[in-house]
Amino acid sequence: MTIYKGILLLVCCVFLVIACEKPAEETPAQKVDPIEKGLEIYTAKKCAFCHEDQEMLASGKVKDIARPVIATDTMFVQTHLKFVEASQMPTIKLTGEELHFVSLYITSLHRMKYQTATEEVADAVCPVCAALVQKSEALEEGLSFSFGGNTYYFECAECMYVFQQAPVAFKNK
Ligand code: HEC
Ligand SMILES: [Zn+2]
Numbered sequence: 001m002t003i004y005k006g007i008l009l010l011v012c013c014v015f016l017v018i019a020c021e022k023p024a025e026e027t028p029a030q031k032v033d034p035i036e037k038g039l040e041i042y043t044a045k046k047c048a049f050c051h052e053d054q055e056m057l058a059s060g061k062v063k064d065i066a067r068p069v070i071a072t073d074t075m076f077v078q079t080h081l082k083f084v085e086a087s088q089m090p091t092i093k094l095t096g097e098e099l100h101f102v103s104l105y106i107t108s109l110h111r112m113k114y115q116t117a118t119e120e121v122a123d124a125v126c127p128v129c130a131a132l133v134q135k136s137e138a139l140e141e142g143l144s145f146s147f148g149g150n151t152y153y154f155e156c157a158e159c160m161y162v163f164q165q166a167p168v169a170f171k172n173k
Helices: 002-020 034-044 054-059 068-072 074-082 096-114 135-140 157-165
Strands: 144-147 150-153
Touching (some): 034 096, 074 096, 135 150
16 A cells, blocks of 8 residues: 555656746747847858958949948848849848848948947947947047037947038937
8 A cells, every 4th residue: 555655646746846847948039139140141142252252342343331321221221132123233032031130230240340348348339330339448549529519439430420420310319
């Protein structure tokens, strides 16, 4: 009799353990980083074949894809890719989802290339490309600009130049 009781107890314990187990973690697909996803598409579609080709860059056939105006104009990037037939770029078919992610990736390139401040030290954000900036560092490098009673700080001279051309377009960002 005690043996049966023992077995019964054991079975109960096993059930309890199974029932109490945590639900499975979210699937990785739900946690995907959009920028990483964009990079995957950029790589799979061989965008770098032209856009990082030194000869094509030097000849001006393609312009630097990490220039600040690209970082500020998601609409321009999306429109270009949507209506690529109307440009001199060969047509590359992208699904709506691919278009979304690859545009996010491209518009993040400038920030990723020039941002030097880490989250710990940053006390400002570039109004043009959203790069993190450390005010003291920007001041030292002459990368600050006052407009409308506010001072703006930049991670690179290109962004400061873009801002100075049309401060009103960026000052509320
Ligand atoms: C075979 C070469 C080639 C490939 C591959 C290519 N591009 Fe382009 N791309 C060009 C050229 C040339 C232009 C300039 C065309 C124009 O402005 O009319 C251009 C322009 C662009 C622009 C407009 C922005 C700018 O710099 O003026 C974007 C955005 C862009 N390409 C994104 C992509 C993406 C994303 C991919 C991959 C899915 C890609 N390209 C693949 C040749 C290429
Ligand atoms: Zn910037």
